[in-house]
Amino acid sequence: MAVRKKDLTRSIEDYLKAIYELEQDGMPAQTNAIATALDVAPPSVSGMVRRLSEAGLLQHAPYRGVQLTRDGRNAALNMIRRHRIVETYLTSKLGYDWDSVHEEAERLEHAVSDELIERMAMALGNPRFDPHGAPIPTRDGAVETLQYVQLSDVAVGDVAELRLVSDKDPERLRFVASLGLKPGVMFEVLARQPFRGPTTIRIVGPSSKEQVIGHELAGSLRCSVVERVVG
Amino acid sequence: MAVRKKDLTRSIEDYLKAIYELEQDGMPAQTNAIATALDVAPPSVSGMVRRLSEAGLLQHAPYRGVQLTRDGRNAALNMIRRHRIVETYLTSKLGYDWDSVHEEAERLEHAVSDELIERMAMALGNPRFDPHGAPIPTRDGAVETLQYVQLSDVAVGDVAELRLVSDKDPERLRFVASLGLKPGVMFEVLARQPFRGPTTIRIVGPSSKEQVIGHELAGSLRCSVVERVVG
DNA sequence: CCTGATGTTTAGGCAAGCTTAAATCTTGGC
DNA sequence: GCCAAGATTTAAGCTTGCCTAAACATCAGG
Numbered sequence: 456m457a458v459r460k461k462d463l464t465r466s467i468e469d470y471l472k473a474i475y476e477l478e479q480d481g482m483p484a485q486t487n488a489i490a491t492a493l494d495v496a497p498p499s500v501s502g503m504v505r506r507l508s509e510a511g512l513l514q515h516a517p518y519r520g521v522q523l524t525r526d527g528r529n530a531a532l533n534m535i536r537r538h539r540i541v542e543t544y545l546t547s548k549l550g551y552d553w554d555s556v557h558e559e560a561e562r563l564e565h566a567v568s569d570e571l572i573e574r575m576a577m578a579l580g581n582p583r584f585d586p587h588g589a590p591i592p593t594r595d596g597a598v599e600t601l602q603y604v605q606l607s608d609v610a611v612g613d614v615a616e617l618r619l620v621s622d623k624d625p626e627r628l629r630f631v632a633s634l635g636l637k638p639g640v641m642f643e644v645l646a647r648q649p650f651r652g653p654t655t656i657r658i659v660g661p662s663s664k665e666q667v668i669g670h671e672l673a674g675s676l677r678c679s680v681v682e683r684v685v686g
Numbered sequence: 687m688a689v690r691k692k693d694l695t696r697s698i699e700d701y702l703k704a705i706y707e708l709e710q711d712g713m714p715a716q717t718n719a720i721a722t723a724l725d726v727a728p729p730s731v732s733g734m735v736r737r738l739s740e741a742g743l744l745q746h747a748p749y750r751g752v753q754l755t756r757d758g759r760n761a762a763l764n765m766i767r768r769h770r771i772v773e774t775y776l777t778s779k780l781g782y783d784w785d786s787v788h789e790e791a792e793r794l795e796h797a798v799s800d801e802l803i804e805r806m807a808m809a810l811g812n813p814r815f816d817p818h819g820a821p822i823p824t825r826d827g828a829v830e831t832l833q834y835v836q837l838s839d840v841a842v843g844d845v846a847e848l849r850l851v852s853d854k855d856p857e858r859l860r861f862v863a864s865l866g867l868k869p870g871v872m873f874e875v876l877a878r879q880p881f882r883g884p885t886t887i888r889i890v891g892p893s894s895k896e897q898v899i900g901h902e903l904a905g906s907l908r909c910s911v912v913e914r915v916v917g
Numbered sequence: 918c919c920t921g922a923t924g925t926t927t928a929g930g931c932a933a934g935c936t937t938a939a940a941t942c943t944t945g946g947c
Numbered sequence: 948g949c950c951a952a953g954a955t956t957t958a959a960g961c962t963t964g965c966c967t968a969a970a971c972a973t974c975a976g977g
Contacts, residue, residue: 733956
C-alpha cells in the first residue's frame with residue numbers, strides 16, 4: 456500500500472470521506488462543496504487539497520475540482536466501512552437508536568483499529584448493510600451499488616420495500632421511525648397528490664398503518680419495487 | 687462543572703491522566719517524570735503545564751512540580767474510567783486478550799462519549815475492576831483504593847489471591863498469563879530464595895501448577911493474603 | 918467581446934503542540 | 948558556602964489546520 460493508514464490524520468480522513476461522498480452523488484467535488492460538507496472555509500480546502508494531492512490521494516485540476524486516486528478512494532472506503540460497522544454495532548449490541556449513532560460513529564471511526572472493526576464485523580455476522588440501509592464496503596474496498604427508486608417515484612398501487620434512509624439528519628430519522636418506517640419495511644402506495652404533493656402509503660403487516668408522506672421527505676426515502684401493478 | 691469535557695483536547699487528557707497516575711504513585715509529578723510518561727521533551731511539558739494551570743486544572747510551583755486541582759483530578763478520573771471500561775468491554779465482549787486491550791483503549795478513551803461509556807458499563811453489569819484488576823472509578827469520580835501486598839512480600843506458607851497486574855507492558859501480561867496467573871487466581875507460596883531470589887508458588891485449583899517467579903516480576907504482582915500461616 | 922457574479926486560490930496570520938538550544942534554578946558534595 | 952550536575956524553564960522555530968482579506972479565474976448575459 457502506497458499510503459499507510461497511520462499517516463492519515465483525522466482531518467485528512469474527513470476530507471477523503473467527504474470527497475468520496477460528493478463523487479458518489481455525481482458532483483465533481485469542487486472546493487465550495489467540500490467546504491460546505493466539512494463546515495470549513497473554502498481556503499482551508501484549497502490548502503488541504505494541495506497536501507492531499509502531493510500525498511497522491513487525489514488529483515487536482517485548479518479551479519475545476521478534485522478526483523480521488525485509487526489510494527484516496529481506498530482510504531475513503533475504509534473510513535466508510537468503519538463508520539457503518541460502528542453504527543451497526545452500536546445499534547444492535549448497545550441499544551443505540553438509529554438517529555443517534557451517526558454522531559458517535561463520526562468520532563469512533565477515527566479511533567478504532569482495523570482489528571476492532573473486524574471483531575465487531577465478526578460479532579455482527581459480517582453485515583452487508585448498516586441500520587440506515589447503506590451498504591458496508593468490504594475490507595478490500597468493494598461496495599454494492601444498488602439502484603433504488605425514490606418513494607416519491609413509486610407508482611400508485613405498487614408495493615415496495617424501504618431500503619435506504621440518509622443518516623445525516625437525526626430529526627428526519629426520528630420522524631421516519633415515528634411513521635413506522637425503517638429499511639426492510641414493505642408498503643403499498645395508495646395515493647399521491649399532484650403538484651409535488653404528499654404520498655399516502657399503507658405499511659404491509661399486522662400493524663397495517665396508513666401514513667401520509669410529504670414530497671420532499673418521500674424523495675429522500677429509497678425503495679425497491681416489489682410488486683408492480685400493471686394498469 | 688467549571689471545566690467542560692468538550693474543552694479538553696486529546697493531549698490535555700493524556701497529560702491529566704499521566705499526572706494523576708504519577709501522583710498516585712506518590713511521586714510529586716515533576717516535569718521530567720511527566721515528559722517520560724508521555725514520551726515528549728521536557729519543554730513541551732513546561733508549555734502544557736502553563737496552559738493547564740491557566741485553565742485551572744492544576745497548580746504549578748515552578749521548578750518544584752505540579753498538583754491537580756479538583757477539576758483536574760475529576761477529568762483525570764473520568765479518563766481512567768473510560769479507559770478501564772473500554773478495556774473490560776473489549777475483553778469480555780469482543781474477545782480481546784488482556785495484553786492487547788491497553789493500546790486500543792488508549793485511543794478509544796478519547797473518542798467515546800459519556801453515553802457510550804455508560805452503555806458499555808451497563809452491558810457489563812457495572813463492573814468494579816478492569817481485566818487487570820484495577821478499580822474502575824465511578825461516574826462521580828470515586829475510586830476504591832485497596833492496599834495490596836507485592837507477591838514478593840507474601841510469606842512462605844501463606845495462601846493469597848492475585849488482585850492486580852499493571853497493564854502497561856503487554857510482554858509482562860502475556861508472560862503472567864502463561865504462568866496461569868490472572869486476577870482472582872489463588873495460590874500458595876511454597877518457597878522463596880534469599881537475596882531477592884525467585885518465589886515458588888502453587889496455584890490453587892484443579893490444575894494445581896507449580897510456578898517459579900523472579901523477584902522483579904513478583905514485585906509487580908499485587909495480592910491479598912487469604913490465609914495466614916501463623917508460624 | 919466584455920463584464921460582473923461566482924467560485925477558487927494566494928497571502929498573511931493564529932493556536933496547539935511539538936522540537937532543539939540556551940539560559941536559569943536547585944541541590945548535593947566538598 | 949560554593950560549584951557542578953541535573954532539572955526546569957525560556958527562546959525560537961516547525962507543522963497542521965484553521966481563519967479572513969485580497970487577488971485571480973471562469974463563465975453567462977448583454
